[in-house]
Amino acid sequence: MIQPTGVALIGSGSASPDAVLTNDHLAEMVETEDEWIQTRTGIAQRRLAGPELGVRHLAAQAGERAIAAANLTPPDIDLIILATSSPDDLFGSAAQVQAELGANRAAAFDITAACSGFLVGLITASQFIRTGVYQNILLVGADVLSRWTDWSDRRTCILFGDGAGAVVLQASATDNLLGFDLHSDGRMNDCLTLAYAPEAKVLHGDLQISQGRYQPIQMNGREVYRFAVKRVPEVISKALFRADLTAADLDWLLLHQANQRIIEAVAERLKILPERALSNLAQYGNTSAASIPLALDEAVRAGQVKPGHLIAASGFGAGLTWGAAVFRWGRSD
Numbered sequence: 001m002i003q004p005t006g007v008a009l010i011g012s013g014s015a016s017p018d019a020v021l022t023n024d025h026l027a028e029m030v031e032t033e034d035e036w037i038q039t040r041t042g043i044a045q046r047r048l049a050g051p052e053l054g055v056r057h058l059a060a061q062a063g064e065r066a067i068a069a070a071n072l073t074p075p076d077i078d079l080i081i082l083a084t085s086s087p088d089d090l091f092g093s094a095a096q097v098q099a100e101l102g103a104n105r106a107a108a109f110d111i112t113a114a115c116s117g118f119l120v121g122l123i124t125a126s127q128f129i130r131t132g133v134y135q136n137i138l139l140v141g142a143d144v145l146s147r148w149t150d151w152s153d154r155r156t157c158i159l160f161g162d163g164a165g166a167v168v169l170q171a172s173a174t175d176n177l178l179g180f181d182l183h184s185d186g187r188m189n190d191c192l193t194l195a196y197a198p199e200a201k202v203l204h205g206d207l208q209i210s211q212g213r214y215q216p217i218q219m220n221g222r223e224v225y226r227f228a229v230k231r232v233p234e235v236i237s238k239a240l241f242r243a244d245l246t247a248a249d250l251d252w253l254l255l256h257q258a259n260q261r262i263i264e265a266v267a268e269r270l271k272i273l274p275e276r277a278l279s280n281l282a283q284y285g286n287t288s289a290a291s292i293p294l295a296l297d298e299a300v301r302a303g304q305v306k307p308g309h310l311i312a313a314s315g316f317g318a319g320l321t322w323g324a325a326v327f328r329w330g331r332s333d
C-alpha cells in the first residue's frame, strides 16, 4: 500500500554562464550609471549566456551537481521538474534535461511560473512525495531571460541575468517541508509580461490564424515593487503560521533575488536581521526561476546554510504569482 511520507531537501547545485556584464558595460549601452543601478537594485553585474548555451545545458549542469551533492546518481531520479519561462523548446525543456543527465527512469515536465517557478515547483514536487508515488525528485529552476530582454530599455535591462539552480527532494520519515502558501492574481498580469503578440495571417479563404511573436519583457517597476513589499511578508507569515512557527525561529530568509531593497524591506517587516537574509543579487542580478536555488546552493557550499537550519523561501513575480515555503535543510532521520 502507498504510504504518505515526509519531504526532505537533501542536495543542491547551481550553474551560471562565464560571461559577465557589469553595470559599467550597461552604461555604455543605455543611459544609466553604476551608482544608480547599485543604489536602486543592489545589482553590480550579471552573467549572460551566449548563443551556444541553452537553458537545458545550465539546468543539466545544476541538476548534475545537486544529484551528486545528494549522493545519488541520475538513474535514481524518479521525476524531473524544470521551472523555466525561457525554455529552449516551447513544448518543454525538462525532457531535454533528462536526456542530458541520462536520468532514464525519470518522468520530466516543465512548470512556467516566472520568478515564482521554483516555489511552485517545490510545492508540486512535494505532492508526489507525500502521496508516496516518487522517492527522489530533481527540481531545477533555470532561465535565460537575456533572450527576452529589451537591451535598449534601461528600466528593465539592468535587472536580469541568466543561471540555473537545483535541489533534490527525497521521501523521508521526518517531514522537513513544514508549511507553504501560494497565490496568483491575473488581474495584475499587465505589470510584468513576456507576451505573445498575435499577428493575423490568412490561411485559407476567410480562415485566419495568428502567427505573431513573443515581445520582450515589459514591466511596471513601481507596481511590481509595491506588490512585492506588501505580498511577500504576508505570504511568509502565512506559511510560518501553518508551520506553527514565527519569524524569530528562522535561521535564514531566502527570497527571490529581484532587488536588494525588496529583500531588506521584507526582512524589516518580518523583524528579521538583515544578515539573516541571503543575497547574491550583486553578482547575478535577477535570474528568475533560478534565483532561489542559486542563492541556496551558494549558501550551502559556503557553509552558511547547514543541515537542520530553518529557512523561509519566497518567490514572486510575473503572473502575478507569489508563494512561500518553510523548510528545514537536509534530512532529519
Ligand code: COA
Pocket: 031, 032, 033, 036, 037, 040, 041, 115, 154, 155, 158, 159, 219, 220, 221, 222, 224, 225, 258, 259, 286, 316, 317, 318
Ligand atoms: N538608470 C538611470 N535612471 C533610470 C533607470 C536607469 N537604469 N531606469 C529608470 N530611470 C529613471 C526613470 O526614468 C525615472 O526618471 P524620471 O523620474 O525622470 O521619469 C527615475 O529613474 C525613477 O524611476 P522609477 O521607475 O520610479 O525608479 P524606481 O526607484 O522605482 O526603480 C526599479 C526602478 C526598476 C529599480 C524598481 O522599480 C524595481 O526594482 N522594481 C521591482 C522590479 C522587479 O523586481 N521586477 C522583477 C520582479 S520578479
